[in-house]
Amino acid sequence: MPEWFLYFVALPMAMLIVASAVYGLYWASKKGQLQDLEEGAKVIFDDEEPIGRPTDQTLHQTKPAPKSGPRF
Amino acid sequence: MSATLTASLNPASSPDVAQRAELSAIDASTKAPALYFLGSSVLWLIVGTVFALIASFKMHSPTFLGDIEWLTFGRARTLHLNAVIYGWSVNASFAVALWLMARLSRAELRHAGLLLIAAIFWNVGVTVGMVGIAIGHSTSIEWLEFPAYATPILFFAYAFVGAWAVATFRFGRSKHIYVSQWYLLAALFWFPSLYGVAQVMLVFEPTRGTVQALVNWWFAHNVLGLWFTPIGLAAIYYFLPKVLGKPINSYYLSVLGFWSLAIFYNWAGVHHLIGGPVPVWVQTAGIAASFMMVVPVIVTGLNQHLTLVGSASALKYSPTLRFIVFGGVNYTLTSLAGSLMSMRSWAEITHFTHYTVGHAHHGMYAFFTMVMFGSIYYILPRILLKEWPSAKLISLHFWATAIGITIYVVGLSLGGILQGIATNMTHGPDASIIPYLSNADVKGIIEITLPYLQVRSYSGVLITIGHLAFAVNFVWMLVQPRPVGATAPTLFRPAPDLEAAR
Amino acid sequence: MNRAPLIFLGIFFAIAFSWTGIVLTNHLGYAKLQPVFNEDEGKAFPQRLPGEAIRGKEVYRDLGCVYCHTQQVRHAGYGVDLERGWGERGSVARDYIHEKRVYLGTMRTGPDLRNVGARFAGEGGRDWHIQHFYDAQITSKGSIMPNYRFLFETRPIVGEPSPKAVQSKLPPQYQPPAGHEIVLTQRGEDLIAYLLALKDGPLGPDETSRLYVPKEEPKKEASQPEAAK
Numbered sequence: 036m037p038e039w040f041l042y043f044v045a046l047p048m049a050m051l052i053v054a055s056a057v058y059g060l061y062w063a064s065k066k067g068q069l070q071d072l073e074e075g076a077k078v079i080f081d082d083e084e085p086i087g088r089p090t091d092q093t094l095h096q097t098k099p100a101p102k103s104g105p106r107f
Numbered sequence: 108m109s110a111t112l113t114a115s116l117n118p119a120s121s122p123d124v125a126q127r128a129e130l131s132a133i134d135a136s137t138k139a140p141a142l143y144f145l146g147s148s149v150l151w152l153i154v155g156t157v158f159a160l161i162a163s164f165k166m167h168s169p170t171f172l173g174d175i176e177w178l179t180f181g182r183a184r185t186l187h188l189n190a191v192i193y194g195w196s197v198n199a200s201f202a203v204a205l206w207l208m209a210r211l212s213r214a215e216l217r218h219a220g221l222l223l224i225a226a227i228f229w230n231v232g233v234t235v236g237m238v239g240i241a242i243g244h245s246t247s248i249e250w251l252e253f254p255a256y257a258t259p260i261l262f263f264a265y266a267f268v269g270a271w272a273v274a275t276f277r278f279g280r281s282k283h284i285y286v287s288q289w290y291l292l293a294a295l296f297w298f299p300s301l302y303g304v305a306q307v308m309l310v311f312e313p314t315r316g317t318v319q320a321l322v323n324w325w326f327a328h329n330v331l332g333l334w335f336t337p338i339g340l341a342a343i344y345y346f347l348p349k350v351l352g353k354p355i356n357s358y359y360l361s362v363l364g365f366w367s368l369a370i371f372y373n374w375a376g377v378h379h380l381i382g383g384p385v386p387v388w389v390q391t392a393g394i395a396a397s398f399m400m401v402v403p404v405i406v407t408g409l410n411q412h413l414t415l416v417g418s419a420s421a422l423k424y425s426p427t428l429r430f431i432v433f434g435g436v437n438y439t440l441t442s443l444a445g446s447l448m449s450m451r452s453w454a455e456i457t458h459f460t461h462y463t464v465g466h467a468h469h470g471m472y473a474f475f476t477m478v479m480f481g482s483i484y485y486i487l488p489r490i491l492l493k494e495w496p497s498a499k500l501i502s503l504h505f506w507a508t509a510i511g512i513t514i515y516v517v518g519l520s521l522g523g524i525l526q527g528i529a530t531n532m533t534h535g536p537d538a539s540i541i542p543y544l545s546n547a548d549v550k551g552i553i554e555i556t557l558p559y560l561q562v563r564s565y566s567g568v569l570i571t572i573g574h575l576a577f578a579v580n581f582v583w584m585l586v587q588p589r590p591v592g593a594t595a596p597t598l599f600r601p602a603p604d605l606e607a608a609r
Numbered sequence: 610m611n612r613a614p615l616i617f618l619g620i621f622f623a624i625a626f627s628w629t630g631i632v633l634t635n636h637l638g639y640a641k642l643q644p645v646f647n648e649d650e651g652k653a654f655p656q657r658l659p660g661e662a663i664r665g666k667e668v669y670r671d672l673g674c675v676y677c678h679t680q681q682v683r684h685a686g687y688g689v690d691l692e693r694g695w696g697e698r699g700s701v702a703r704d705y706i707h708e709k710r711v712y713l714g715t716m717r718t719g720p721d722l723r724n725v726g727a728r729f730a731g732e733g734g735r736d737w738h739i740q741h742f743y744d745a746q747i748t749s750k751g752s753i754m755p756n757y758r759f760l761f762e763t764r765p766i767v768g769e770p771s772p773k774a775v776q777s778k779l780p781p782q783y784q785p786p787a788g789h790e791i792v793l794t795q796r797g798e799d800l801i802a803y804l805l806a807l808k809d810g811p812l813g814p815d816e817t818s819r820l821y822v823p824k825e826e827p828k829k830e831a832s833q834p835e836a837a838k
Contacts, residue, residue: 373623
């Protein structure tokens, strides 16, 4: 590979890509897309299936399932 | 907290019976297509397992079914791969992806009946492709063996599934995009891009020379990395916190894991061509990317581990959790092994050996398939509104497959390393260090690997037992009557100690 | 928070990036490689396969030979393919330009086949393949290659025995019942023709100048006295 390619094509392209990535992150941050990230972890829970309640218990149970009434 | 406790111990007084309606309705809307996809996936799993056993036994007893042309090793192996990939894995991922997408987007799957058409077409496409391979129309391009005439059917079916999943996301009521949805959306976009490009550049209008090999491995490795891995991770990121009832340890890490996977996995496929007749710079790029995969893998593994810490006792009670955690741990292990395998010096030994086969099963089975099993154990009760009939069969399924695949991977890895060392030692000073591996001709190398190939077959039998237990439980569940008036699955009583864990 | 556009851009960028780098760049870069005329031989290399061998490659494809045999020789200094006699040189991209389907392979349960036509050539090579396909144990005791009996046909002799009959090449225990003969099917003939034709020609000047040559031992010896000091 000729040396000029490295300096005049590859290097500028690499810098351009890095610059666009940096800009993308800046844009995302300005729009507030990087804030409150940890809140996202909770969206799979709600009043129906709140945090703190396991939802799958099938094995090693001695008592049989109750005959009536919904369970989840 | 205490309200929750009372609620779960005393369902009649539970205030959320009525509120349960939303999730129930969403789950119910996915019932028809999800059931069809899951049913066919289980069927293909059994078919694929049978071909796996045939191919595996042929490997050490070549006369076994030796005179039947359509069962000759080259075809039986190919039938196995395509049955478990396009039959079992893709069908299962369709069901899991659609169900997850509907739940996470808080949207019912609309006109789900139409999705049945897609489901039927997909399975017709797979059947046509399988028959094509059996009668000798395989393309012999790894992971793309289905003959050209099967492809349009598959593409048509896929377009339906992809469109439905994206529409469900679009019309969802959920304000927030959960990380599982990121993975699902990405996978749904990546798969048709990969499959389309590969079909055009390899089957319909093949590019020239070894560029074909680059397209082939760009596709084949990315199907693992950009379709199966994201679907598997999406399932882990949903079920792990959901089953435990506590949010994922660090949401930030999960997002970091997503982006690093998206950037690095893409380029990793070229490591299948290390030392081959393709430009060295692209091999080097592939090796670098493969090594960078350590980042998303460590991040994801750490996150899952930290989420599970303190709740590990739930593994005793929840089948979903057991399979998911087994899969998650193996995701970390197989990916780290993969990064190692891409190093030139290690690839010199393991490339072209059974080690690669062991690694492929480590990823596709010990990680992906186990995660799918776990997901199915969670999903099916919720769309059928009844519980799995036999906890014993679930246990049998877990232990047979977990032990089976562990033996499989360890055995083939060892055999592969020995095979690789023996292949590379023809003469010279190294040759005297390990006389047993030195100066072996091809027959000698086969002799060295033979015991490990036999171990593979035995572990395959164990895995088959697990699959049969799963299939029996699955069919039994379908045919058993539903409890009268059930609007939610009648799951067994939660373990009290877990209830308190938070 | 609607992050969908950002996510989608990233998703799209990721795959477009690798497609450009791995597929497009190389497609533009070397998919147009041309054969090179060799003065010594008076022919251009690589050469096209004869028609029979092209049909044979279809048999190679449909039986899935690629799952146990590679068709790529690793260069000197990486693996010992050359010492094993799998080729006189490592494979280069130009060797494959005439192939409609390239079967590099990723697995060596059996030996590399890129130059199998050089190892087993002529009538003797053909006989070897006939025995090997009929039962690999004849030529290679302990091999795990399947038998390919379905590439042969055992048929009653009608009139004169066929000049193409091959049972005379097989050991006694494989002889057909009296009044029968064994012939190769057309597919069997084609496959053997393909294997006999598989060999790489001389390198072009481009590759010769670029091939990696491992450093010779003397250099090491020269540096040893220095290290001793």
